[in-house]
Amino acid sequence: MIWLMVAIMFAGSAFTLCCAIYGILKLREDPLEIYERKALICAAGVPALNAAAMLAQNERTALILFGLYNICETCTALCLLLFIRRYMGITRSLGKFKRLIYIAAAIDAVMMLINPFFSFLFKVEPYYDKFGSVFYRSSHMMPSYYYHAALTTLIIIAILAMLLRRMIIAPKAYVIKYSSVFLSLAAIAAIGTIYICLDLKFDYSLMLYPLVVFLIFYFSLIYVPRGLMERLMFFTVANMKDGIVCIDIDSKIVHANKAARDFCEADIDIQTLDNQVRKWLIENIEPNISVHVWETKRRIDGQKHYFTIEYHRIYDSSVKYLGCFFLIHDRTEEYIKYTAEKYKATHDMLTGLYNKECFCECVRDRLNNDTETGYYIIVTDVKNFKIVNDVFGVEAGDRLLKKISDITAQLGGSDCIYGRLTGDRFSICMPKSRFSEEELLETYSAVDSFLETAAFKTHIHIGVYEVTDRSLRVSVMCDHANLAIKKIKDSYRSFVAYYDSELRENFINEHKVISEFEKAIADDQFQPYIQPQIASNGNIMGGESLVRWVHPKEGMIPPDKFIKLFEQTGLISRLDKLMWEHACIQLKRWTEMGFTESYLSVNISQKDFYLLDVYNTMIELVNKYDISPKRLHLEITETAIMDNPQAQLELIAKLRNCGFIVEIDDFGSGYSSLNMLKEIEADVLKIDMGFLKKSDHQQKSQVILKMIIGLAKSLEMEVITEGVETLDQVKFLEEYGCDIYQGYYFAKPMTVNEFETTFLNKRFRI
Numbered sequence: 210m211i212w213l214m215v216a217i218m219f220a221g222s223a224f225t226l227c228c229a230i231y232g233i234l235k236l237r238e239d240p241l242e243i244y245e246r247k248a249l250i251c252a253a254g255v256p257a258l259n260a261a262a263m264l265a266q267n268e269r270t271a272l273i274l275f276g277l278y279n280i281c282e283t284c285t286a287l288c289l290l291l292f293i294r295r296y297m298g299i300t301r302s303l304g305k306f307k308r309l310i311y312i313a314a315a316i317d318a319v320m321m322l323i324n325p326f327f328s329f330l331f332k333v334e335p336y337y338d339k340f341g342s343v344f345y346r347s348s349h350m351m352p353s354y355y356y357h358a359a360l361t362t363l364i365i366i367a368i369l370a371m372l373l374r375r376m377i378i379a380p381k382a383y384v385i386k387y388s389s390v391f392l393s394l395a396a397i398a399a400i401g402t403i404y405i406c407l408d409l410k411f412d413y414s415l416m417l418y419p420l421v422v423f424l425i426f427y428f429s430l431i432y433v434p435r436g437l438m439e440r441l442m443f444f445t446v447a448n449m450k451d452g453i454v455c456i457d458i459d460s461k462i463v464h465a466n467k468a469a470r471d472f473c474e475a476d477i478d479i480q481t482l483d484n485q486v487r488k489w490l491i492e493n494i495e496p497n498i499s500v501h502v503w504e505t506k507r508r509i510d511g512q513k514h515y516f517t518i519e520y521h522r523i524y525d526s527s528v529k530y531l532g533c534f535f536l537i538h539d540r541t542e543e544y545i546k547y548t549a550e551k552y553k554a555t556h557d558m559l560t561g562l563y564n565k566e567c568f569c570e571c572v573r574d575r576l577n578n579d580t581e582t583g584y585y586i587i588v589t590d591v592k593n594f595k596i597v598n599d600v601f602g603v604e605a606g607d608r609l610l611k612k613i614s615d616i617t618a619q620l621g622g623s624d625c626i627y628g629r630l631t632g633d634r635f636s637i638c639m640p641k642s643r644f645s646e647e648e649l650l651e652t653y654s655a656v657d658s659f660l661e662t663a664a665f666k667t668h669i670h671i672g673v674y675e676v677t678d679r680s681l682r683v684s685v686m687c688d689h690a691n692l693a694i695k696k697i698k699d700s701y702r703s704f705v706a707y708y709d710s711e712l713r714e715n716f717i718n719e720h721k722v723i724s725e726f727e728k729a730i731a732d733d734q735f736q737p738y739i740q741p742q743i744a745s746n747g748n749i750m751g752g753e754s755l756v757r758w759v760h761p762k763e764g765m766i767p768p769d770k771f772i773k774l775f776e777q778t779g780l781i782s783r784l785d786k787l788m789w790e791h792a793c794i795q796l797k798r799w800t801e802m803g804f805t806e807s808y809l810s811v812n813i814s815q816k817d818f819y820l821l822d823v824y825n826t827m828i829e830l831v832n833k834y835d836i837s838p839k840r841l842h843l844e845i846t847e848t849a850i851m852d853n854p855q856a857q858l859e860l861i862a863k864l865r866n867c868g869f870i871v872e873i874d875d876f877g878s879g880y881s882s883l884n885m886l887k888e889i890e891a892d893v894l895k896i897d898m899g900f901l902k903k904s905d906h907q908q909k910s911q912v913i914l915k916m917i918i919g920l921a922k923s924l925e926m927e928v929i930t931e932g933v934e935t936l937d938q939v940k941f942l943e944e945y946g947c948d949i950y951q952g953y954y955f956a957k958p959m960t961v962n963e964f965e966t967t968f969l970n971k972r973f974r975i
């Protein structure tokens with residue numbers, strides 16, 4: 210019998226150790242399992258050490274082993290306490306109390322270790338079974354032994370109290386989880402107490418250790434209360450926002466949550482839901498398909514709702530079909546948000562028409578899908594829209610744009626595509642069969658008197674591109690229609706213009722010019738030519754620097770072929786900077802040649818004022834080449850000044866203060882009034898050559914010329930007249946008091962070398 214008990218104890222110990230090893234190898238590393246493993250390892254030691262002590266060869270060894278058994282017992286109780294706290298989800302630290310228990314356990318351990326030498330806790334005594342085998346058992350417990358007994362009992366009571374409390378307050382489903390551990394621990398404690406109180410021969414509670422270990426191990430780490438899981442799942446599903454309908458193998462509805470019943474409006478009548486499910490199974494689900502997702506719409510309380518419905522088949526672990534479920538997800542909110550964002554990204558907010566990107570995309574799709582029909586791309590532009598905004602206010606501008614967009618959208622019906630490209634530009638893609646120039650003009654004439662003022666009429670200019678090359682990007686097609694509008698830019702009535710071969714050639718040419726710019730700069734193809742300026746006494750002190758593009762293939766290209774284009778693209782500032790630098794280099798060279806008074810005039814484009822810091826660039830250049838600013842004449846056109854008068858007048862004053870000579874170029878070509886001249890404080894007035902051109906109003910022109918020269922003189926400005934082509938002109942200009950002449954009568958613009966040898970510092974006999 211005793212041998213059997215010893216065997217059970219060793220087996221129990223081995224089993225406990227196996228559980229610990231299983232835990233180490235298979236389970237996760239979380240605090241709960243770490244505590245559990247420690248408790249398991251200690252618990253394995255308890256029956257093993259007790260059994261070993263029983264089998265000891267002599268009294269001293271038995272005393273040592275029983276001492277170790279007691280230490281192990283205390284450690285097990287301690288680890289169990291910590292583990293059970295975790296097991297019940299208590300994470301609060303024990304604080305000082307923990308240290309107190311550790312000290313008490315340490316004292317207990319020291320006492321157990323010295324007991325074999327003094328036997329002040331307990332003794333051992335041999336006893337014999339009926340076969341005469343000798344075993345040891347602990348006996349003669351002294352009062353000091355009760356320190357150990359009290360310590361372990363207290364810990365066990367604490368554990369039992371915690372478990373008991375939890376058993377009372379936890380939901381029913383959890384009771385088995387706590388009660389099984391509670392009962393087995395209580396049994397151990399009870400048997401252990403009986404053993405001590407009755408001074409039994411043997412502590413039978415040790416045989417229960419494997420059972421406790423197994424229960425704790427199973428319930429803490431493996432067992433999930435089944436009823437609880439079902440309840441949790443039930444409530445989760447019931448409260449889900451998505452609808453769920455579970456169907457068994459016989460297509461019978463097993464469960465449908467509230468959201469699903471709401472979807473089918475089947476709150477009371479389950480038959481409605483059943484009918485709906487059957488309809489889905491027949492209409493949407495192909496046999497043997499495992500997952501299927503589709504979208505559907507439904508009106509609920511008068512409002513349109515958008516749903517995705519998912520169908521899933523369920524299989525068990527041996528892949529046998531168990532049933533299926535439908536998941537109904539209401540995506541109305543997402544849908545509304547998505548459509549609002551999509552609308553924002555594809556539409557113009559003011560007019561509600563497509564924006565440029567979306568228009569181009571839709572037209573591209575149409576052209577790809579309908580290759581039979583011929584199309585026009587039409588672009589409309591409001592003449593002087595800027596004035597509408599400036600004079601009548603942005604609100605009036607917006608109202609006008611809305612009106613145009615409404616008219617545009619009614620033009621061709623549903624087989625047209627409409628968009629707003631930018632500001633006042635609208636676009637239409639229209640089948641040729643629908644197109645009528647008269648209708649276009651008639652329709653847009655509705656906005657002529659939109660502003661209800663006789664003084665200002667709004668005119669719509671219409672550019673049309675016939676889609677002859679479908680491979681072109683749609684944005685380029687719109688550019689073509691835009692180009693056509695440029696042809697009618699100055700017309701003060703509504704007008705239709707077509708993109709034609711001339712525009713096409715210009716377009717290609719312009720692209721070519723722009724694409725060659727970089728190489729031309731790098732190869733020094735832009736060369737300054739100089740046109741001499743002759744003073745009224747015949748002296749030639751300088752001239753105007755005019756750029757020429759000396760093209761390797763096309764020869765010399767005049768500025769009117771590229772300046773405008775460079776101005777549109779912003780390349781002009783780089784070219785002008787280069788020309789100004791050339792002029793400075795030239796002036797420096799002339800200084801070295803001894804011509805310290807000679808000067809050069811350079812042109813400043815209107816765009817330069819936006820693209821460059823003109824003032825600082827000029828200062829840097831004259832400093833770099835060490836030339837006097839008065840030798841660099843700066844030609845600023847009258848239109849550039851009128852573009853932003855206040856800023857320009859300030860800049861002119863600053864430049865003049867530094868010593869630069871500022872000339873007003875092309876005076877009389879723009880819209881400025883003579884009055885304006887009083888406000889412009891410049892050094893030189895360059896009168897536009899338009900006044901000298903032969904025309905029907907030649908006499909009037911001469912009168913004006915005389916007046917301008919007189920006015921300039923009275924304002925103490927020097928006067929240069931451009932475009933002087935005949936001796937007659939020289940004569941009357943001399944009479945009017947013109948100071949300097951520039952024109953073909955004297956010389957055309959020429960290379961720098963030519964100018965130096967034939968004109969610089971020479972005298973012209975007039």
Ligand code: C2E
Binds near residue numbers: 931
């Ligand atoms: P602009 O500044 O008014 O220059 C005078 C233009 O009139 C020059 O044309 C010149 O060759 C031309 N011209 C001079 N005398 C006569 C004449 O007696 N009869 C006629 N019919 N024309 C005459 P060009 O060199 O073709 O330059 C044209 C325009 O290009 C210039 O007009 C100027 O606005 C611009 N330009 C030229 N070079 C530059 C430059 O380096 N930078 C900038 N921004 N513009 C330049």
Ligand code: CA
Binds near residue numbers: 753812844874
């Ligand atoms: Ca000029």
Ligand code: CA
Binds near residue numbers: 874
């Ligand atoms: Ca000029």
